[in-house]
Amino acid sequence: MEVENIAKELTRLSDAVGLGQFDIAINGADLLYQQVNESTDKNATFFKIMSNIASIFIDVGHMRPCDTSTRKGLNILNDNKYEIIEQIGDDAFFYNLSNAKSNLIDMKNPFGHTFSTIEQLIDLKGDIWKAIKSFNDNNAGQIAPTYIVNLGNSLKLQFRITEAMECYDLVNSFNLDIPQSWVNRSAALIMLNQVSNTFSIQMLEQIKKGYENVLSSKAIPPIWLDYYRKQVAFHQNKIDKACSVAGIEFDLHDSEKTKDEYEALNTYRKFCLNNNLSLSEHGVYCACAGSSRDNLTIPTVDGVTGDFVIPMEMVLNRLKSEFSFARYLYFDYLNKDEDYELLHDSCFSELFNDELLGIGVEKLRTAFRSCFGILDKIGIAICELFDLYPPTGKVYFQSFWQLDRYNRREKFNTIKSPGLLALYSIATDLNDKKGGEWSFLKQLRNDLEHEFVVIHKTDNLSDIYQSYDLMEKIVFIKESDFLSHLKRLLQLTRSAIFSFVFVVRDKALNEKNEGSIYLPNPIFWKDYK
Numbered sequence: 001m002e003v004e005n006i007a008k009e010l011t012r013l014s015d016a017v018g019l020g021q022f023d024i025a026i027n028g029a030d031l032l033y034q035q036v037n038e039s040t041d042k043n044a045t046f047f048k049i050m051s052n053i054a055s056i057f058i059d060v061g062h063m064r065p066c067d068t069s070t071r072k073g074l075n076i077l078n079d080n081k082y083e084i085i086e087q088i089g090d091d092a093f094f095y096n097l098s099n100a101k102s103n104l105i106d107m108k109n110p111f112g113h114t115f116s117t118i119e120q121l122i123d124l125k126g127d128i129w130k131a132i133k134s135f136n137d138n139n140a141g142q143i144a145p146t147y148i149v150n151l152g153n154s155l156k157l158q159f160r161i162t163e164a165m166e167c168y169d170l171v172n173s174f175n176l177d178i179p180q181s182w183v184n185r186s187a188a189l190i191m192l193n194q195v196s197n198t199f200s201i202q203m204l205e206q207i208k209k210g211y212e213n214v215l216s217s218k219a220i221p222p223i224w225l226d227y228y229r230k231q232v233a234f235h236q237n238k239i240d241k242a243c244s245v246a247g248i249e250f251d252l253h254d255s256e257k258t259k260d261e262y263e264a265l266n267t268y269r270k271f272c273l274n275n276n277l278s279l280s281e282h283g284v285y286c287a288c289a290g291s292s293r294d295n296l297t298i299p300t301v302d303g304v305t306g307d308f309v310i311p312m313e314m315v316l317n318r319l320k321s322e323f324s325f326a327r328y329l330y331f332d333y334l335n336k337d338e339d340y341e342l343l344h345d346s347c348f349s350e351l352f353n354d355e356l357l358g359i360g361v362e363k364l365r366t367a368f369r370s371c372f373g374i375l376d377k378i379g380i381a382i383c384e385l386f387d388l389y390p391p392t393g394k395v396y397f398q399s400f401w402q403l404d405r406y407n408r409r410e411k412f413n414t415i416k417s418p419g420l421l422a423l424y425s426i427a428t429d430l431n432d433k434k435g436g437e438w439s440f441l442k443q444l445r446n447d448l449e450h451e452f453v454v455i456h457k458t459d460n461l462s463d464i465y466q467s468y469d470l471m472e473k474i475v476f477i478k479e480s481d482f483l484s485h486l487k488r489l490l491q492l493t494r495s496a497i498f499s500f501v502f503v504v505r506d507k508a509l510n511e512k513n514e515g516s517i518y519l520p521n522p523i524f525w526k527d528y529k
Contacts (some may be wrong), residue, residue, distance in 0.1 A: 003045060006036065010052050017056060020221030021413065022064045028058045033076075047083040050076055054084075055090055055096055061103045063221070066380040070103040091134035095147055098127035102153065110157045110191070111276065115403060115412040118421055122428050129429075129437035145171045149181045156188050159195055159422040159502075162284050162495045164188045164491040166276045179217035186210030186231075190283055195418045195502050197300050197509060199240050202286050208235035212486045268331060277327050279320055279498075294320055298501055304508035308385060311502045316382045319374055319497050326370040326493075329363040330486060352464040354456040356479060361455055365448055368486050371493040372397070372445045375430075378500045385507065386415050397496075398442060404441070419502030426496050441489050447475045455482050 009032055016025040033053050039046055043325035062071025077084060077097050085093045101124045101308050108110060113121065128151045135144045152167030154179035159367070171178055185206045193199045211231040214220055220228070241249050251257065262270070265287075272278040273287045283291030299303065343358045375397035381387045383400065388411070390400050401424055403409040412420070432439035447453050453475045454461075461476060468474050 003049075004413075006032070006049055010056070012051070013056050014059075017059045018064065018219070018221065020063070020223045022060050022066070022366055025056055026060045026066070026069050029053055029060070029072075032071075041184055042083075042436075042443065044087050047080055047087045049089050050080055051084045051096070052094075057250075058096060058100045058103065062099065065103060067104060068413065074104075089134065089138065089294045091131045091138065091144070091147070091410055094127045094131035094134065095144075095150070098124055098131065098150060099153070102129065102150070103159070103526075111194075111418065113157070113421060114416055115409050115421070115424065118425065121154060121158050122425060122434065125151075125158065125425070125429075126435055126437060128154055133437065141241040144183075145174060145176055145178055149178060149184065152181070152188070153184050154185060155425075156191060158425040159191070159493050159499070160420040160425060160499050161188055161195060161422075163275065163491065165192075165284055166491065175221050177217050179214040179220050182213040182217075183212040183228075188214075192284065196281060197302070197505055198281060200282065201239060201246070201248075201250070201289075202254070202258075202282070202288070202290075204235055204239045204242060205250075208232055208239065209348060211235070226352060254331075258286060258288040262287045264289070267290055267335070271331050271335070272327065275487065275525060277494055279323065279494065281498075284498075294324065296320070296498065296501060298504050298508070300505065304505055305512045306508040309504065309508055312381060312385065315377065319377060319500070322370055322374050322377075323490075326367040326374075327490060329367040329370075330356045330490060333360055333363045334483075351467045352462065353461070353467045354455075354458050354461050356455045356457065361479075364455070364482060364486060366455075368482075368489060369448055369514050371489045372442070374493050375496055378423065378496055381500065382420070382503065385504065388412070397437070398439075399433070401427060415507075417503055417506040419499040419504075419506060421500040423496060423503065426492055426499070438488065438492070444475070444477070444485065451475055455479055458477065 009028065013025050013028045013032070016022075016028070036046065036049050036053070054073040057069045057073030057076070059422040060066060061068075063072065074097075079101065081093070101120070105120050106117075128147065132144070132147050132151060135147060136142065143443070148167045148171050152171075155161075155167065156164035163189055165185065168181045168188065171181040172185065174479065179289075189203055189207050189210075193203065208231075211228045214228045215225060239250060250293065262273070266272075269278075269292055270287075273283055273291060278284075278291060279294035279296040280286070280291045281296060296316070298309055298316060338358070338360050346358060348357050375394060379395045379397040379400050383395055388400075388408075389395065390402050390408075391406060394400075401408070401412070403412060403424075412424075428434040429438045430442050431437045432442070444453070451473055452471055455477055457479050459478070463469075
């Protein structure tokens with residue numbers, strides 16, 4: 001078959017997938033694979049075609065769903081990994097690979113995952129991070145929306161809901177026709193209800209809105225539309241019942257009021273909400289007056305019990321205090337002009353070496369180091385709460401878990417909860433031994449403590465007087481990169497604080513029910529069945 005005809009066939013099969021004609025797509029992909037694989041000329045075009053065939057198998061495997069189709073695509077990618085990467089790039093390869101792996105993981109009931117099965121999700125997460133980073137590096141910092149949606153889906157399955165919501169909101173802000181982002185945002189809010197044991201009418205409205213946006217999409221197979229219509233009706237009924245119980249009428253202009261309330265917030269609070277740095281449960285999904293304060297607490301409206309609740313609330317106070325300080329230092333650096341009088345008073349020698357000095361840049365360094373102190377305190381609190389101290393007694397957030405030693409994985413499985421799984425997932429991002437994509441942040445923190453770290457503004461660092469020459473080790477980092485890393489670290493820390501709260505709540509609610517298996521507010525449970 002000539003290349004031109006193969007291209008036409010690939011387009012036909014891709015269109016069939018989009019129309020929900022999965023039998024046509026998979027049968028055509030099987031036939032095309034057999035024909036192309038017979039070629040003895042394994043050139044660049046051959047591997048590009050193989051990559052496209054793999055994508056069709058994987059897409060069918062997801063949308064039908066069908067494990068057999070997924071495995072066919074996965075085998076093609078694994079058998080031709082390096083050749084395909086050479087032709088399509090790391091980002092496209094790892095994106096397709098992560099899609100295939102996600103098809104083979106139990107997505108229907110994330111609450112069934114344990115400290116054993118979550119390793120699959122962590123492996124998947126790593127592939128998606130590789131795809132995103134590679135794309136950003138090769139495209140001047142731009143993002144690929146579909147990659148971000150998949151990252152959100154992976155984080156959602158690991159109960160990192162605040163981060164998943166960040167992904168979906170970013171993609172939805174582009175106003176593109178990507179219905180998967182709206183569908184999964186609604187699913188994330190449903191999960192938030194179950195994990196946090198809280199809900200609001202605004203949460204219900206946003207779940208419904210997500211499904212309404214899907215109905216207007218041109219990228220959804222027609223055979224799926226009836227399901228989403230039923231979801232809209234289902235959640236409208238929930239809204240009506242919730243309003244009736246609360247004795248209020250639903251306001252059709254509520255979204256306009258939300259915008260007005262957001263505009264009335266001060267600059268700092270807007271910054272916190274815009275950058276996903278607030279510690280407000282309502283602020284996870286709504287930027288109204290209800291998100292104007294960091295009102296995250298362990299107790300809920302229905303109350304929680306346990307001798308540990310007050311001590312853990314004390315821990316939360318400490319976490320919030322340190323986080324709000326680190327967050328404000330970041331905000332202050334970005335929004336306030338340099339105090340040149342203070343800079344003048346410091347009398348720094350002018351060495352013309354591009355190093356940023358003074359109170360301003362020290363705010364960034366302090367904020368960065370503070371985040372790891374917060375994370376370690378979360379680790380200590382978890383060890384105290386469940387008697388999980390490692391044999392050494394030393395607790396570093398990214399490494400105290402040690403699941404493969406001393407039967408600790410089994411012990412963690414006996415107390416597992418969504419929040420605890422989320423904390424482990426975050427820790428793996430920062431652990432180099434787990435291949436964590438953000439493990440360099442921990443190394444940078446260590447360098448800030450023990451080495452000379454030079455933060456500079458320019459792309460081409462100059463050092464007229466060779467001031468750096470005699471030092472054995474100096475770490476150089478551009479200001480824009482340091483700011484980007486600090487923002488990510490703050491968001492990871494915020495996610496960990498939320499997860500810590502959910503862990504304590506879960507333990508308290510389980511004990512409140514005298515050891516019975518606790519199911520959170522079942523108002524949305526039907527959506528998971």
